[in-house]
Amino acid sequence: MKYTKLERNWVMYDVGNSALVLLNTSVVPIYFNAINTGASSADLVVAWGNAQTIASLVIAMLMPILGALADYAGNKIKFFLGFFLTGLVLCLAQAIPMSAMAFLTVYVLCTIGLNSSMTFYDAMLPDITTDERMDAVSSSGYAWGYIGSTVPFVICLALIMGGPALGVPTMLATRLSFIITGAWWLIFTLPLIRTYKQKYGRERGPEDTIGHIVGGVFSEVGHTMREIAHNKTVLVYMIAFFFYIDGVHTVISMATSYGSALGIDSTQLVLALLVTQFVAFPSAIIYGKLAGRVGTLNMILVAVAAYMGIVLFAAFFLKTAFEFWVLAIMVGLFQGGVQALSRSYFGRIIPKEKSNEYYGFFDIFGRYASVMGTFLVSVVTSLTGNPSLGVLSIGVLLIVGFMLLVRLSRMTRAAEHAA
Structure with a gap:
């Protein structure tokens, strides 16, 4: 597909931020485990899960309020830029030697900046393309993000693995990877x-002073909540998204930490996740094309069903490096597709002039799902001492999400027949 200049530049941001996402899901948990000496495997999984939970909780609390403010004309780019710069500075700050807990704190704040910028980035989608091109553009963002992120990642990986031979210690090489990734971003x-x-966006009138706008935001948020409650299509989809994205986010954020806790070699973990990126590139593009043929909702259903199988595989069969490679490939096949189509499907069913506020609520559902998923993994692992049972605990959430998507599909078909 031939992109417009704005579509192309929007896709390029996915290429930039995906480099940090890849680093965070592969190298960073291993680095944290290395500096957190003396902790048990269960303690490491719990600490990492708690960090993800805190970051997701803060983002979920902020986004609806900031989203309502950003829906005023010209504000969206300001909020995007503010969170992007916050994430960038803290990404670079992680290169400074520090204790494990100090590092985890900086990581959480960096994650808040990164993921908050991505909320405003997602909300730009209705501004930069049309409904007809939305699935393809959104899928292209994820696809090029996956393949583009491998460039700085391979450089970082070569530095980490080959650094000792050149006199660069592994820990120093890992810290330099934050600088390389930040520059790419x-x-x-x-x-x-x-x-x-x-x-x-809404135009700002003479009466819209800062105080008036801030005071009106809470009223606007309440009004939007009532709108969502009365729009059955949006409501059922958001609840379904809340459940099924839990499995997706938790698998992505906890995979390396879980594999490390099982004793799988860190080199194998990182290389397997690199393969995930290459598999995800064509898969996300194919998903966008198939959505145009068989329907966006149907393709989301396929991906959620696949993630049910992935969670079961991780809980019952994942023991060796080879099995982690199998898991990484399976994730690559469906990860980009379900994220891209979830984003574009939502963009089509909401009022575009309130896209930022609606995407703020969309992010609440996604982030609170991440809170619940990582919290469940942490609690079940802590209580049982068995990370496998922690992973298994999120399977029921995927099932609920799948059932709600089936209901939404039936509602959509019934509405089409009635029309």
């Missing part, structure tokens, strides 16, 4: 910052 963000213009 900045380079691929600049084109979007220069060219993005908010198309849909």
Whole structure:
């Protein structure tokens, strides 16, 4: 598909931020485990799960309020830029030697900046393309993000693995990877910052002082909540998303920590996740094309069913490096597709002039799902001392999400027949 300049620049941000996402899900948990000496495998999984939970909880609390403010014309780019710069500075700060708990604190704050910027980035989608092109553009963002992120990651990996032979200690090489990744993120963000213009938004009148706007935000948030409650399509989809994205986010955020706790070699873990990126590139594009043929909702259902199998595989069969490679490939086949189509499907069923506020609520459902998923993994692992049971605990949430999507599909078909 031929992109417009704005579509291309929007996709490029996915290329930039995905490098940090890949580093966070592969190298960072291993680095944290290395500096957190003396902790048991269960303690490491619990600490990492708690960090993910705190970051997700903060984002979920902030986004609806900030989203309502950002829906005023011209504000979206300001909020995006603020969170992007916060995440970038803290990404670079992780290169400073520090204790395990200090590092985890900086990591949590960096994650808040990164994921918050991505909420405003997602909300830009209705501004930069049309409904007809939304699935393809959203899928392309994830696809190019996966393949593009491998470039700085391979450089970092080569430095970490080959550094000792050149006199660069592994820990120092790992810290340098934060600087390399931060630079990559900045380079691929600049084109979007220069060219993005908010198309849909509420105009700010003379009466809209800062105090008036801030005071009205809470009323607006309440009004939007009532709108969602009365729109059955949006409501059922958001509840379904709440449950099924739990499994997706938890598998992504906990995979390396879980594999490390099982005693799988860190090199194998990182290389397997690198393969995930290469598998996810064509898979996400194919998903976007198939959505145009068989329906976006149907393709989301396929991905959720696949994730049920992935969770069962991880809980009952994942023991060796080979099995982790199998898991990584399975995740690559469905990860990008379900995320991209979830984003674009939501963009089509909401009022575009309130996209930021709606995406703020969308992010609440996604982030609280992440809170619940990582919290369940942490609690069950802590109580049983068995990380496998922790992973298994999120399977029921995927099942609930799948059932709600089936209900939504039936509602959609019934509405089409009635029309």
